[in-house]
Amino acid sequence: MSILIDILLAILGVYLAMQSLLASRLSQSVFLFFAFGLALALAWVRLGAVDVAITEAAIAAGFLGVLFLDALRDFSPRDTEEQQNLTTVQNSLSRKESKSLLLPRLALVLGLGLFLLIALEAVWKIPEGGGLTAAAETLLPESGVEHPVTAVLLNFRAYDTWLEIGVILLGLLAVFAVGGIQIYRKPIAAADDPLMRQVILFFTPVLFLFGAFLLYIGKSGPGGAFQAGVLWGAIGILLHFGGIPVYSWVPRWLGHLLLTLGLVFFLLLGFLFMAAGDNLFEYPPAYAGLLILIVETLAAISIAAALTAIFANLNQMKKEQPNDTAQK
Amino acid sequence: MDVFFIIVSVFLLLNIVLGLVRVWRGPTVADRLLTTQLFGTTSIAILLVMAGYLEELTLLNVAITFNVLAVLLVIGLVQVWKKKKGETR
Amino acid sequence: MEIYQIYSLTSAILFVIGLGGVFAARHFIKKIIATIIMGGGVFLCFVSFAQRDALTFADPVPHALVITGIVVAVASAAFALALARRIYQLTGEESFTNDK
Amino acid sequence: MTELPISPYPALLVGLPILMATLSLFFRTRGEALVGLIGALLTTGLAIMAFVEVVQRGAVIHILGGWEPPLGILLRMDPLAAVFIGMTALVGVFISLYAWRYFRALETTTGGLPLFWPLWLFLWAGLNGLFLSNDLFNLFVTIEVIGICAVALAVLSGKSTALSAGLRYLLAAITGSMAYLFGVALIYGSTGTLDLGLLGQVLEPGTTTTFALLVITLGLMIKMAGFPFHFWLPPAHSSALAPVSALLSALVVKGAFYILLRLWMEVFGVSLTYAAGQFIGIAGAIAVIWGSWQAFMQTSLKLIVAHSSVAQLGYLLMVFPLLILAPGVTADSADWLSSAWTAGIYQVISHAFAKASFFLSAGIIIMALGHDRIESLRDLVGHMRITAMAIGIAGVSLIGLPPSGGFMAKWMLLKGIFLSGQWWWAPVVLAGSLLTAGYVFMLLRLAFAPAREKEPFRPVPKSLEVFALLLALGSFLIVFPADSLIQFLESSEVFGTGVESILKGGVHGNN
């Protein structure tokens, strides 16, 4: 009976994925993509992956969603009502063009269909693997936290998590590398709408407190550094929208410190215990819980800083030719 | 009781599916935005129901995450589109 | 049919949809969306097996892997978005000009 | 597995570059470059020490967090990994020195490029992490680190052609790693472990395993620009800055090859089929011919070199069919297998040195001329003797003339081809060499030709030319320790226990 929910959810997910790729207009695509993110989050809930659901909602639907929305600003000038005619003209143009593409398209569809059939068979016939639940359960008491997912993330596979924090920083560096970024000299015009201001001011502490709550609860339940980091990062984005560019208040060195804090502290702590013991990230079980909490807090700060910076930089990407001075 | 919860969840999901029609028909961006709001509210309702059905109170945290991010998206969207209009004008 | 099987089958479908999208979609943004849909499929695959292998709790390792994976995918998507926007700003191109 | 000695080097090899990368972020242009260069030198020193450690003690491991697989992650530095790390360090240090001087020279015109050093050190850490990793998912994270760094470096020039090529590269890289990850999900689902060593023992053949092998191989082939997926490589490599092009073609694409080789030999032996190997071999053969032909047709130096990478990577793909004998064929000699895969390693190393040198020389020429159209290479010898020499030497190694590293690689490849009875690959190797000779000699002929008109050669720092030449010489010098190097490589246990019986014992691939 409850399988009905799953079937419906699966159909919804597939439909939304298809439509977000097939939609003729970009804004349709992006909104359907949000909906896809929400459907996926519900699917995680159904599969009992509450941590993943929070992460998905926060970063994949929320953060990425805002980034996509911001990108729409660049990409779809013809998306407004007045210019709909233009779209239809272009559609008919692309239809003409698509005739010559018929054969490759057909080949692609056939190839993908075949691939799908094999994939479905492979997934269907998968042997019972057993997983690592039992192993995780035995070692959980030694990990310093009670929540198995946090134990895996911050202790059993801390190395992956550390690299992942590095990847977020790297994402920011990569956005910098693309260029075209102008840092605001003066703050953008404050949100002219009193209601919006109030909402932003109201939600800032809510986001902060809820992020802190998720961070703290991470040791015993779903939550943790990434979710908290994204929520804190959302504060920066929200304030940016409200005309309060927090990041421009901090001096350069402090900004870099915040960005790298999580990564560096995580590593140095690992080196410290490597010098004392044998291996990187080998925490003494007695202090593991506390150390993990500290590492998570710093990681969340770094993630928040990086996400805010990624958004703010993308938002301020300016149209100007790359010239000799652009690389400052 | 469980069966009832499932029926409610399925009903709410169908609600979302119906709402998709509006995303499809538009006609304005505002209409599409409106349906994302519909999705958001309905998903939160589904999460609440599932929290009772699965007896997993942590789902409430997921619901709060949905909440705050809905705010972020809406404010972001309006700001972004306003700025865009300001630029083109 | 078990619950996890619905999702693991869905995961394969989503993966293929994303894969097709990366090749067939023209607009940069749609290509990026397609990669994320692909990722969604892969992560669904992981988590569905986690639910199958649940004892007192679901297998935590895939959950952790998926969280890592989502964050990594989002970082790359943000980068791709930055590139796409910059290309559009500089050249006005919304898709690869000599693409299949 | 766990009785191997524990060593801190694997952890340091990943941690140190990242530490220096984050440190360099705190400085502005000059300081960043200085910290970055120090980081590069330190990492090189560390890599050499680690290499020596492996030579003395054999394979070493590092159990991260003290948690043993399958729950934890293991770093393992066996001779194969040590050779790759050593190669990365040697090529990397010369490129670093070159980059240091190169960006100093550029500084007057562009005000210097920030971000090269942190990204390059992150890339280095990612490469080291990849070579050391013994965990399927951790490999995914490292290839993503490498992918993001590589694309970010490729677009550093900020030109729209570079950006467009970079986006193509990035989308290909994401698609490749997602395909890889799908395979990982299926393997985890069917075995409940991610550790390569354990997987080599427990993986069983079946539909799921075969499909996982398929998507992983496809994903990694996208990443290493294997034939049908090579489309992203020439634009990305040719539009990047010279030191970056050198890094991308010498090191980055090799990462995917390394994983593929490892997985085929160590994990997937049980479900390899003769046909699968032949398919990859055909892709490689087409890449060799097509890439060389394209290189021959190009008119700008960097595009020639970039297309030649496609061809040289094709040789790497041709290693895979040799791992599996045709059903019913017995090898004349037992060392067909080792000469096949060590040929791949030799090709990797010699190509890394030669191609890095080639790209660095191209950078010097661009710096001197302002462009790289090949008709302007006339009388290169008269103006820049050292660079011309570097191009010549690197070119000879690419062709595979004795006594270069390229010759060793091709000779061993041919040996593997004949010992495994798959003679039909031999003409491809020879034809590829001929075509390579075609474009290399075309370049050299121009370099020696007298100039028609006065080309405005701007002065270029001598040290840049020297670094390019040293790298080119490196592709020759690697021949001398060949015997001991091959012996060293063969001492690494690259074959999983379940796999060994199938590959090494002369049992043939199931059809």
Next chain:
Amino acid sequence: MMIKEVIAIILLVVGCFFFLAGTIGVLRFPDLFSRLHALTKADNLGLGFIAAGMAVYIASPLAALKIFFIWLFTLLASSTSCYLIARFQKEQEQSKNRKEQG
């Protein structure tokens, strides 16, 4: 069946009714403003009933508090977004009119 379950069922059914009404409104109403009106009012009311139902069913004070906050946040978020969307649309229409006149 316990009394709290009966109350929960009644509240959930009422909530569902409002959700359905909201969706039908979104689909059937002629213009954006009336659709907004239908959606925001009906869905928030629906969510309120469902939240109340679940709070009664779960019957833990902490959870009830959380559920109350969820409802409160949703109210805030959706009323803000309703207002913002409406204003956004109005501005667009105004600028469109201005263009037509000028």
